[in-house]
Amino acid sequence: MVTIKDVAKLSGVSPSTVSRVIADNPRITEETKKKVRKAMKQLGYHPNISARNLVAKSTKAIGVIMPSSANTALQNPFFPEVLRGIGSVIHEARYSLSLSTGETDDEICEEVKRMVFGRYVDGIILLYSRLNDRVTNFLREQDFPFVIVGKPYENESETTYVDNDNLKAGKEITKCLIDKGHEKIAFIGGSSDLIVTKDRQDGYIEALKEAGLEENDSYKIHTEFLKSGGREAVEYLLSLKEKPTGLVVSDDLISLGVISRLEESGYSIPDDLSLVSFNNVYLSEITRPPLTTVDIQIYELGAQSAKALIEKTVNKGEPAKRIIIPHKIVYRDSV
Amino acid sequence: MVTIKDVAKLSGVSPSTVSRVIADNPRITEETKKKVRKAMKQLGYHPNISARNLVAKSTKAIGVIMPSSANTALQNPFFPEVLRGIGSVIHEARYSLSLSTGETDDEICEEVKRMVFGRYVDGIILLYSRLNDRVTNFLREQDFPFVIVGKPYENESETTYVDNDNLKAGKEITKCLIDKGHEKIAFIGGSSDLIVTKDRQDGYIEALKEAGLEENDSYKIHTEFLKSGGREAVEYLLSLKEKPTGLVVSDDLISLGVISRLEESGYSIPDDLSLVSFNNVYLSEITRPPLTTVDIQIYELGAQSAKALIEKTVNKGEPAKRIIIPHKIVYRDSV
Structure with missing residues (x-):
C-alpha cells in the first residue's frame, strides 16, 4: 500500500x-x-x-474498532459495556462515534484505512490487542492517533494504552483455587494471539509455580469468547483421563458455556468442580452458581481510553501513556 | 430552526x-x-x-440513534443484538456506522442535526419510536432518509419501519397466563410514550377483555428498561392489597429485576406467581426459572432496517414500507 x-x-x-x-x-x-x-x-x-x-480540520469523530467480527464481539457483554464508557466521554466532548463492522482481518484493515485516509475520524480506539496486528502496524506507520484497550504487543513505551494488570489478576484469581486445596487447575482462555489471554495465562502459570504445582499443557485451552467456546472447552476437558478440579476461565461468557455444559454432564459447581472467571459482566451474578470473578471495570476501561484519545487528537505532542485500571476480585459461590 | x-x-x-x-x-x-x-x-x-x-456524493455511512441515553440503552442486551443485525448488513454493503451517544432529548436532537446538516451520513436508523418525537419530526421535515425500528406514532404510511406485531404478541403472551387460570394479571412496561409499550399493553388489554377479565389501572406499571425498573415495579405491586398472580413484563431485562426482587421477598416462580416476558435475549434462558418469552428476532429487526435504509439512500424514490418480523412464543418454566 x-x-x-x-x-x-x-x-x-x-x-x-x-x-x-x-x-x-x-x-x-x-x-x-x-x-x-x-x-x-x-x-x-x-x-x-x-x-x-x-x-480539513478536526472531524470531531472517533473510530472504535472491535476485534475481528463485530458480529461475534457484540454477543459478549464486554463490548456494549466498554462502548458505554467510551460513549459517555466522547459525548461529553461533543465527538461522534464511528463503529467498525468488519468481520475478517482484511475487512477491518480496509475499514480502518478508509477511516484514516478518508479522514472520517480524528483518532481510533482499538478494543483488542493481538500479536502482529496489521491494524496496529498501519496506524503506527501513518502516525495516526490511536489508543489501545489492552496491552500493545510491542513498542509499549510509544503507545498509549488502557489496561488492567492482567498478569497480577490472573495470579490472584488462580490463588483463590489453590488456597482451597485445588491442585489440578485448568485454564480456559480466548485466542492465544490475544495479549489479554497471554497475560492472564502467564499469571495462572506463575501462581501454579509459586505453589509448587505442575504445569500441564493439556490444561491450557484456547477458544472463542462465546458461550459455545466454553461448552467446547468442557467437552475436551471431560475427555481427559485426569480431569481438573478447578478452572480458571478468562471470560464470563465462556464461563456461562462452561457451567451449562458441566450441568448437562451432571457436574455440580462448586461441589464437583470449582470455577473462577474474569470481567464481572452483569451475567456473572445471575449464573447458578453466581461467579467468583475479577471485576476489571470495563466501563472505566472505555471511558479512560476515550479521554486519552481525545487528549491525543487535540494535542499531537501528548506523550504516550500507560493507564492501568485497578481490578478487584468479587467473591461469589463458584469456588 | x-x-x-x-x-x-x-x-x-x-x-x-x-x-x-x-x-x-x-x-x-x-x-x-x-x-x-x-x-x-x-x-x-x-x-x-x-x-x-x-x-457531496454519498458518504457511505449511516447513523444509528439510540433512545435517550445510550448510556442506559447499552445496558439492555436488546441494543447490542440489534446493532449486530445492522452491522452485518451495512458491512456487507461497505457502509460505515455512526452511533449516537447523546443522553438527553436535546443532545440527541443536536447530534442528529449534526449528522444531517454536516452530511456525515446518508440515512438514519431510529432504534425507538415515541409519541411526538422531535428527531422523527425533524427528519420528516428535512425529507432525510430514515427507517424506524418500531412503529411510527403518525404518518405510518409515509414512513418505512421494521416492527413486530406487538399487539398480537402482547395478546398471545397474556393468554398464556389466562389459559392457566390467572385472573389477576399485571402489566409491566417501559415508558408509556414508547409505541412498543403501548402496543404490547393494548394486546394485554385485549386479551383480558376477550376473557371477560376486569382491567385494573393499578396493574399497569411503566418503568425503565432496566433491571432496577423491574425491582421497583415489584416493590409497588407487593404494596397493593390485591396482589396479582400473573405478570406480563414487556422486556427480559426488566424481568430479571422482577425475579430478583420477588426472590428476595420469598416468592417462588411459577408457584406463587407466574411471569411471561418479551424479547428472548440470551439472558432469558439463564434466569431461574428460565423465562417464557416472546422471541421478537432482534437481530432480524436490525438487519432488515439496515437493508431498507440502504435501499432508500440508493434510490430516493423507494416507497415507504412496513416490514413486520414474525414473533414466536418460547415456552420455558416461568408460567
Missing part, C-alpha cells in the same frame, strides 16, 4: 504538502504540484475523493 | 441550488447567488462548515 508518506519522501516535501496538492490548494506553487503529482504517478498512488479532505 | 428548504422557498430555487450556493459552486450564476444569499440573510440562516459538503 503506497501512502502519502511515500509520496512525500520521493518528492522531497512534507506529507501535509502532499495532502494540499491532492486538495489542489492554491497556496501550493505549480512547480511543487507538478513534482508531487509526478511522484504519485510513479508510485501508483491514487487518492480517493475523501483523501482530498485530508487538510 | 431555519432550513435549506426555507431558504429555497423564499428565493424560489431548489434546495440543491441553495446547497450549491453555500458551496460557492462556479456553475451557479452570480445573480442566483445574490438572490439566495439575500434570502439566507433575511431568514437568519447560517450554514456551518460541514453544510458546505451538502452537495
